[in-house]
Amino acid sequence: MDKPEKASVRFLTSESAGSLIAAVITIIIGLLLGLLILLIIAPTIALPAFRMLLTGGFGKIGVLSGIGRVLYYAVPLIMCGLAVGFTLKTGVFNIGVAGQYVMGLFAGLYVGISCAGIFGSFTWLAAIIAGAAAGGAWGFIQGVLQAFFNLNAIICGIMMNYTGLFLVSMIVENSKGVYVRGRGWTEIVPDAAVIPRAGLNNLFGNSTAANLSIFICIALCIFAWFILKKTTLGYRMKAVGLNAGAARYAGISVRKSILVGMLLAGAFAGLGGAMNHLGASGTRYAITDALPSQGFAGISVALIASSNPLGIIISGIFIAFLEVGGVGMQSFGLDPDLVDVITSVIIYFCAFSFVFKYLYFKLAARLRRSE
Amino acid sequence: MINIFYFFGQQMLLCFVPLMIVALAGMYSERSGIINFSLEGLMLAGAFAGAMFLRSMQTVLPGNVAYSLALVVAGLAGIAVMMLHSYSSVSLGGSQIVSGMAVNLLIPALTIVLARAILGVLQVDYANRFLIAEIPVLSAVPIIGPIFFRQTYISTFIGFIVFIITVVVFKKTRFGMRLHAVGEHPQAAESLGIKVAATRYRATAISGFFAGLGGLAFIVPNASEYAASVAGYGYLACAVVIFGQWQPIRILWASVLFAFMKTIANVYTVIPFFIALGWSTYVYKMIPYIATVIILIFTSKKSSQPKALGEPYDRSVK
Numbered sequence: 001m002d003k004p005e006k007a008s009v010r011f012l013t014s015e016s017a018g019s020l021i022a023a024v025i026t027i028i029i030g031l032l033l034g035l036l037i038l039l040i041i042a043p044t045i046a047l048p049a050f051r052m053l054l055t056g057g058f059g060k061i062g063v064l065s066g067i068g069r070v071l072y073y074a075v076p077l078i079m080c081g082l083a084v085g086f087t088l089k090t091g092v093f094n095i096g097v098a099g100q101y102v103m104g105l106f107a108g109l110y111v112g113i114s115c116a117g118i119f120g121s122f123t124w125l126a127a128i129i130a131g132a133a134a135g136g137a138w139g140f141i142q143g144v145l146q147a148f149f150n151l152n153a154i155i156c157g158i159m160m161n162y163t164g165l166f167l168v169s170m171i172v173e174n175s176k177g178v179y180v181r182g183r184g185w186t187e188i189v190p191d192a193a194v195i196p197r198a199g200l201n202n203l204f205g206n207s208t209a210a211n212l213s214i215f216i217c218i219a220l221c222i223f224a225w226f227i228l229k230k231t232t233l234g235y236r237m238k239a240v241g242l243n244a245g246a247a248r249y250a251g252i253s254v255r256k257s258i259l260v261g262m263l264l265a266g267a268f269a270g271l272g273g274a275m276n277h278l279g280a281s282g283t284r285y286a287i288t289d290a291l292p293s294q295g296f297a298g299i300s301v302a303l304i305a306s307s308n309p310l311g312i313i314i315s316g317i318f319i320a321f322l323e324v325g326g327v328g329m330q331s332f333g334l335d336p337d338l339v340d341v342i343t344s345v346i347i348y349f350c351a352f353s354f355v356f357k358y359l360y361f362k363l364a365a366r367l368r369r370s371e
Numbered sequence: 372m373i374n375i376f377y378f379f380g381q382q383m384l385l386c387f388v389p390l391m392i393v394a395l396a397g398m399y400s401e402r403s404g405i406i407n408f409s410l411e412g413l414m415l416a417g418a419f420a421g422a423m424f425l426r427s428m429q430t431v432l433p434g435n436v437a438y439s440l441a442l443v444v445a446g447l448a449g450i451a452v453m454m455l456h457s458y459s460s461v462s463l464g465g466s467q468i469v470s471g472m473a474v475n476l477l478i479p480a481l482t483i484v485l486a487r488a489i490l491g492v493l494q495v496d497y498a499n500r501f502l503i504a505e506i507p508v509l510s511a512v513p514i515i516g517p518i519f520f521r522q523t524y525i526s527t528f529i530g531f532i533v534f535i536i537t538v539v540v541f542k543k544t545r546f547g548m549r550l551h552a553v554g555e556h557p558q559a560a561e562s563l564g565i566k567v568a569a570t571r572y573r574a575t576a577i578s579g580f581f582a583g584l585g586g587l588a589f590i591v592p593n594a595s596e597y598a599a600s601v602a603g604y605g606y607l608a609c610a611v612v613i614f615g616q617w618q619p620i621r622i623l624w625a626s627v628l629f630a631f632m633k634t635i636a637n638v639y640t641v642i643p644f645f646i647a648l649g650w651s652t653y654v655y656k657m658i659p660y661i662a663t664v665i666i667l668i669f670t671s672k673k674s675s676q677p678k679a680l681g682e683p684y685d686r687s688v689k
Contacts, residue, residue, distance in 0.1 A: 037481075041488035093468050149668045154408060154468060155613055156667075158606045159660040166660075170653035289656075290600075296476055303469060335487050340480030348455065348473035352465030 013364055019306040021360045022353040023315070026304065030346035034338055042334065049332040053339070056328030057321035068204025070320045071214045072279055076101070077323075078217045078316030079272025080298025083139075083265040085307035086224050089234075090261040091241035095157030096142045097269045098295025099164030100135040104270020105277050105292070106168040107134030109186055109285055112193030112278055113178050123192040128213075128274045135270015136263050138164055143262030147255040161291055169287045185286040194281045209280035216275065218313055220268060225309040237261055269295070293340075300343045303350035319343060375642060380518035382638050387630035388530035389414075389589035390604060394611035394622045395537045396449075396581035402541070402617055403574035404554040404679040408471030409456045410582050411605025412478040413449045417583025418590045419482040420448030422597035423489075425497040434500040435525050438591065442529065442584050449583020450576050452478060457575040461568050464683030479599040486597075499595035501525065526588035533581060537619045550574050554677035557684045567684050582608075607633075610663050616675045628666075632659040 011017055034053070038046040059066020080097050087094040108131030112123055119126040142160045145151045172179050178186050198212040228234035239247040240257040248254050272294065277283050301319055305311030326339035349356075393410050400407035407413075421441040428437045452474060459470035486495050503523050510520040519527065541547040549570050552560040557567045582605070589601050611629055615622030636655035639645035645655075 037484065041484065095472075145664060145668070151664070151667050152613055155610045156664065158603075159610065159664050162603060162660045163657050163664075166653040166657040170651045170657075173651065173653070289602075296472075299472060300476075335484055335493075337480040337483040341477060341484060344473050344477035344480060347476060348459065348470055351459045351467075351470035351473060352463040355463055355465075 009368070013361070013368070016308075018357040018360055019308070019311075019353075022356040023304050023306070023311075025356045026346050026349035026353055027318070029349055030342045033345050034342040037338065037341060038334075042332070045332050045334075049329050049334055052328045052332065053322065053325040056325035065204055065208050066324060068200065068208030068210035069324050070317060071200070071204075071210040072208060072320075073323050074317045074320035075213045075217055075279060076272040076276040076294040077297050077301050077319050078221065078312055079268050079275065080294050081301025081305065081312040081316050082217075082221055082224055082298075082309060083269035083272070084298045085302035085305060085309060085312050086228075086268065087261040087265045088302060088307045089228055089241050090237040090257045091244060092146065092153050092258055092261055093157075094139075094142075094262070094265050095154050095299075096139065096160040096164075097157075097265070097298050098291040099157075099161035100138045100142075100266040100269035101273040101292055101295045101298075102168050103138040103164050103266075103273070104131035104135030105273030105285060106172065107131050107270065108274025108278055109189060110175065110178055112189045113187050114175075116190045116192045119192070121192055123190070124195045124278055127193050127278055128195070128216075128271055131274025132267040132271040135273065136267035139262040139264075139266015139269065140259065142266070143259045146262070147258040161295070165289070165291055169289075172285065172287055180284075185284040188282055188284060189278060191281060193278055195275060195278050211279050213275035213279055216271075217316075220271075221309040221313045224264075224268075228309065233260065269298070272298075297343065300347045300350075303347055303353075306353075377517040377521075378641070379634060379638060381522050383630050383634040384518065384523070384527055385592045386633040386637070387626055388527050389585045390608055390611060390630055390633075391623060391626035392530050392533050392585035392588060393582050393605060393608040394615060394626055395533060395619060396578045396585060397608055397612040398537070398578075398615070398617055398619065398622060399550070399581070400453075400575045400578035401612060401680055402554045402677055403550045403571045404557060404677055404682065404684070405457065405460050405571055405575055406467040406471065406681045407453075407456070407575070407578055407582075407612075408468055408609060409453065409474035409605075410608045411601065411603070412471075412474035412476075413452055413579055413582035414586030414589060414601045414605045415478040415482060415599065416452040417445030417449045417586030418597050418601060419478075419486070419495065419599075420583070421445035421587030422495040422497055422590065425591075426495060429498045429500075435503070438501045438525055439529075442526065442587055445587035446580035446584040449579040449581070449586070451579070453575050453579025453582070457572055457579075460683070461571045461575070464685070467681055467683075475605070482597070483599050486599075494596040494598045496596035499591065501591055524588075524592050526591065529584070530588065533584075534619065534623060541619060546570075546573070551677075554679055557679050558686075561686065567686075571684075607659070607663075610667075613676075614663065614666055614670065616670070617677060618675070629659055629663075632662055 035050050038050055057066050057070045080101060083097045083100065084094050108127045111130040112127035115126060116123045138160065142156055145156050146153050172186060180187060195211045195213050198215065200210040204210050228238060236252045237257045239252055240254050244254050277285060297319060301312055301316045304315040322339050322342065326336035329338065330336060393414055397407045397410050421444055424441040424444040425437055456470050456474050459465035460467045483493055486493055501524055506520040510516045549565050552565060553567050553570045561567050586601055589604055590597055607629060611622060611625045615625040636658065639655050
């Protein structure tokens with residue numbers, strides 16, 4: 001009975017293994033439903049289209065351009081996923097990511113376009129820092145509303161999303177030198193503000209926009225993991241997330257956790273917005289009344305990874321991979337929206353992924369008993 | 372001047388009616404303890420199904436017969452989609468925010484895919500011939516007549532019927548009381564012989580029906596096509612439910628307030644006072660959202676939120 005368990009057994013019965021299995025099951029269900037829809041709406045091309053969805057992310061064999069594209073798409077997804085997952089650990093469902101993202105995106109573009117003369121070849125760095133600051137500020141305001149005024153986090157997030165979006169539209173319209181009057185969009189970002197390729201163009205070819213920002217993403221995920229896992233601050237945040245009442249009783253400031261969580265999450269999302277738009281040359285921001293989809297995709301990225309920052313790197317790349325495959329499906333005359341159907345089905349199953357975890361542990365326990 | 376007043380009133384009804392119907396829909400679910408964050412998705416499902424119905428019936432049925440039936444179809448589509456959320460929330464005890472969000476993300480994408488597969492285009496268009504120019508006799512009543520009974524839609528009256536039904540259900544019927552009990556203290560309700568899960572399924576089904584209906588009631592007066600958007604009204608309705616403190620009459624007034632702000636954003640360009648201010652369009656677009664936050668700051672202290680809202684029911688917990 002008491003003999004030490006093997007490392008493999010210890011892993012297979014751990015919480016993380018359960019989360020991993022649950023994630024894999026939800027992804028498989030999502031993909032199968034996607035295939036089913038394809039078979040119904042376009043039976044003749046369903047199989048090749050589905051193959052394109054699953055392999056389009058690799059691109060042409062030997063060229064690796066697909067992978068480069070995946071890494072470019074993954075940047076905003078990972079950052080928004082981190083913005084959702086990080087606050088989820090402290091018990092706040094951050095629906096306001098889309099607003100934080102768009103604030104960061106705008107601040108990044110603004111600095112990138114109007115301050116190229118000041119910062120020279122480091123304009124891109126100043127711009128993404130501005131993006132992080134703007135997103136962080138927007139997240140912090142939301143944190144204050146939640147922590148001090150007791151506002152419902154969901155409602156607060158929705159209101160901050162739309163307010164942020166319209167605020168950006170208003171500022172863009174009134175920014176001389178940034179806004180192209182009559183066209184409804186901004187000027188093109190100057191080359192000094194485009195994030196360096198960091199040698200990735202040698203690997204994936206010049207046609208893809210993979211750049212330094214994917215490394216920044218990975219570093220920030222590790223940073224977030226470190227905070228949550230190894231620092232007192234992270235321990236307190238998680239305690240608040242597990243049981244705010246008990247944490248308060250133990251002398252932990254719930255307000256401080258929410259504020260720090262929202263500030264950092266906003267900065268992550270804002271940075272994601274700035275890095276996405278400054279990652280490729282020749283991008284513009286067009287004024288719109290629709291919230292950016294990356295903010296909501298971040299929810300699926302975080303949920304698939306059970307909010308684990310290291311898992312978010314993988315799930316972000318996975319969703320990006322599907323998105324690139326989805327773009328490829330357009331060559332079959334199909335809408336890339338099918339990818340959104342698949343990811344939202346995955347989110348749906350994430351709502352009760354503990355059911356899969358429970359079944360898995362029951363199975364694991366039975367196997368162990370029969371040994 | 373008086374014409375602008377009537378015009379504003381008519382325009383405001385177009386915002387007010389769907390917003391109130393959908394907020395009341397949300398209230399049914401939330402009073403039973405299930406957070407209904409999926410209102411946006413339910414509206415979209417109803418609007419899509421209703422638009423498809425209108426499109427296929429436009430040569431068969433007369434205008435307002437088709438529209439009335441389409442509202443029922445929209446409601447049924449709302450129920451069907453809501454059952455996804457209910458199954459996760461009631462039967463599996465899943466995260467209600469997550470499955471609600473999943474519905475909100477699923478429906479716009481799914482309806483685009485379906486519209487493209489069925490019609491070949493992304494928009495579902497239909498002949499919009501549902502405007503009622505004037506209702507005789509009633510339209511002659513001063514003030515009320517021009518606003519409610521001229522240039523109106525049948526959905527406006529259905530909206531008020533939904534409101535009256537809801538008030539009666541919650542104040543006078545056994546079902547309303549049970550729904551309330553299940554949302555406040557499910558364990559106590561169960562000990563009195565009320566079936567918690569069945570009551571919640573019924574409440575969420577009604578919620579789905581009205582939200583779907585409200586989705587079609589939103590797009591018909593505002594457009595002649597479904598284009599996978601209800602302009603965030605479902606999210607706004609979530610806020611109206613909270614601001615309305617989960618009570619029908621307060622939700623009515625909250626909807627009036629929001630519709631007023633939304634209408635200003637829609638029609639400020641024809642009102643001399645607002646033209647003179649010279650503000651950006653986006654100021655008016657922001658106002659409803661900023662006002663929500665400010666109003667909630669002052670009202671969220673004394674919240675009468677259902678006690679068991681958002682908590683999966685576990686029979687073993689006493």
